[in-house]
Ligand SMILES: O=C(O)C[C@@H](Cc1ccccc1)C(=O)SCC(=O)c1ccccc1
């Protein structure tokens with residue numbers, strides 16, 4: 001089912017997500033609903049925090065043809081290296097695209113949908129996406145890395161948009 005995505009600056013986006021105890025059918029249904037929601041947006045990633053479920057679950061698909069879906073449960077970054085600047089967007093901050101500097105490569109450990117522990121080495125967009133999504137689980141939104149001037153302009157732009165649509 002499609003899940004509603006929280007919009008910045010909703011305070012619930014600053015919630016710290018809790019680790020998943022056991023990867024059961026409920027978690028697998030959440031992954032399926034998050035994937036459907038991500039593809040529909042469209043996006044290349046989605047964190048459970050963004051759909052107001054405060055569990056450490058992330059879905060990512062950076063493939064061109066929607067064949068690369070991965071679920072990362074209780075993801076942990078084991079190693080970071082290098083540095084890269086990437087223009088980022090966020091499904092919780094629609095219409096805002098800004099450059100963010102993140103690690104170029106990451107080594108991540110996470111459980112998959114079967115509950116098996118896997119280690120992934122990622123670079124490029126996949127590395128950026130993994131870091132962007134894990135930030136969401138830690139209650140961080142990418143616009144908060146920007147200057148306070150840029151953030152205040154973004155907030156007023158979003159507030160104006162919210163008034164017009166309301
Ligand atoms: O809000 C989110 O977490 C999703 C976000 C993730 C993201 C990762 C890395 C760089 C930017 C954004 C998005 O998917 S925003 C939409 C987007 O980047 C995109 C959408 C369709 C095709 C390709 C990219």
Ligand SMILES: [Zn+2]
Nearest residue numbers: 089090091092
């Ligand atoms: Zn985001």
